[in-house]
Amino acid sequence: VGGPAMLASQKDFNNAVSQVKLLKEDPGNEVKLKLYALYKQATEGPCNVPKPGMLDFINKTKWDAWNALGSLSKEAARQNYVDLVSRLSASSESPSPEAPAADRKQPESDSLVVTSEDGITTIRLNRPAKKNALTTQMYHDIIAALQAASKDESAITVLTGSGDYYCSGNDLTNFTHLPAGGLEEMARSAAALLRDFVNCFIDFPKPLVAVVNGPAVGISVTILGLFDVVYATDRASFHTPFSHLGQSPEGCSSYTFPKIMGSSKAAEMLLFGKKLTAQEACAQGLVTEVFPDGTFQKEVWARLKAYSKLPPNAMRISKQIIRNREKEKLHAVNAEESSVLRERWQSDECMNAIASFLSRKAKL
Numbered sequence: 001v002g003g004p005a006m007l008a009s010q011k012d013f014n015n016a017v018s019q020v021k022l023l024k025e026d027p028g029n030e031v032k033l034k035l036y037a038l039y040k041q042a043t044e045g046p047c048n049v050p051k052p053g054m055l056d057f058i059n060k061t062k063w064d065a066w067n068a069l070g071s072l073s074k075e076a077a078r079q080n081y082v083d084l085v086s087r088l089s090a091s092s093e094s095p096s097p098e099a100p101a102a103d104r105k106q107p108e109s110d111s112l113v114v115t116s117e118d119g120i121t122t123i124r125l126n127r128p129a130k131k132n133a134l135t136t137q138m139y140h141d142i143i144a145a146l147q148a149a150s151k152d153e154s155a156i157t158v159l160t161g162s163g164d165y166y167c168s169g170n171d172l173t174n175f176t177h178l179p180a181g182g183l184e185e186m187a188r189s190a191a192a193l194l195r196d197f198v199n200c201f202i203d204f205p206k207p208l209v210a211v212v213n214g215p216a217v218g219i220s221v222t223i224l225g226l227f228d229v230v231y232a233t234d235r236a237s238f239h240t241p242f243s244h245l246g247q248s249p250e251g252c253s254s255y256t257f258p259k260i261m262g263s264s265k266a267a268e269m270l271l272f273g274k275k276l277t278a279q280e281a282c283a284q285g286l287v288t289e290v291f292p293d294g295t296f297q298k299e300v301w302a303r304l305k306a307y308s309k310l311p312p313n314a315m316r317i318s319k320q321i322i323r324n325r326e327k328e329k330l331h332a333v334n335a336e337e338s339s340v341l342r343e344r345w346q347s348d349e350c351m352n353a354i355a356s357f358l359s360r361k362a363k364l
């Protein structure tokens, strides 16, 4: 998806190692620890040396930082090291510390806005005139934004929407741009994109928060089961009209929804398209907390800013413990859901439903 970004070379890495020694300002212990861990990972690979004893405090702290990088590849660690040094060099030359996302590759279109501030990377769906419906380009951009956020300096990542909707799900006109290979090829490439997109949520290593600023439809609802926390305005609703569209569940919801809310509540949503209010979604465990619309943004962001000051490694590790044993299962579910949808998208039921929406005969 989108092709892998070019990773830093050994020469870039060696230059960065020399550059660290020339930094004008001491970057502080936390950053030095991160540099140490990345250096070890880049040169020796994952930590497999014995853990120092409790009283060997300094070496134990260093070991913890290295070990927290888990199975990060040598190449990715080298890239992260080079990025970190380049940020440190830039900030020791310029007085502006508020640009942690300046080196982030910006999305290809204005329909997605990615910012990083106060330890929070925010990915904002920005197509309010179309209720933030997800175009093919937006899926690619969200994948890239999540990949960048997983490596940046922020502690927490947030997905939210601009305007009155959170997201109206897949842009139904995505299905009207038939490639040369016809419907079959369209369904194949959409299924591959869906699988990559959902995999990024399954694998995302940091706390991931949905700030649901309005109604949510389709895939924007199903992936909520892969978020760590979901805050919603009391104006939000949660709608998965798959049967109406001749489609079937995705985003691992066929597994996460029954687990979260019990099989019969999940079936009412996923089979019959029952739309939940924010309060109902909260009572069923899909939403963490509902806020009055008037104070939603203020209350939620104040809370997230406070959470973003918590030790980031502790949050990552806690997330790993909570989620890791499920990962294999989730990847299998995602693969199955994507493959079933590949068939569904070629069905008459689905084509008729989409044609009906596009010709304005039906609204959900």
Ligand SMILES: CCCC/C=C/CC(=O)SCCNC(=O)CCNC(=O)[C@H](O)C(C)(C)COP(=O)(O)OP(=O)(O)OC[C@H]1O[C@@H](n2cnc3c(N)ncnc32)[C@H](O)[C@@H]1OP(=O)(O)O
Binding pocket: 129, 130, 131, 133, 134, 139, 168, 169, 170, 171, 172, 173, 190, 191, 193, 194, 217, 218, 219, 220, 241, 242, 245, 247, 250, 357, 363, 364
């Ligand atoms: C490759 C991965 C594929 C993953 C598959 C995922 C499956 C899903 O996500 S299924 C869910 C698909 N979504 C829908 O079916 C929602 C369709 N939209 C609606 O029913 C309504 O637009 C609404 C209930 C969301 C909002 O109704 P409202 O009356 O308030 O506003 P509208 O005038 O209808 O919308 C404004 C504007 O936005 C366009 N639009 C809204 N949603 C979509 C959409 N999902 N796809 C394409 N376009 C959408 C709508 O057509 C209007 O456009 P115009 O102003 O140009 O008429």
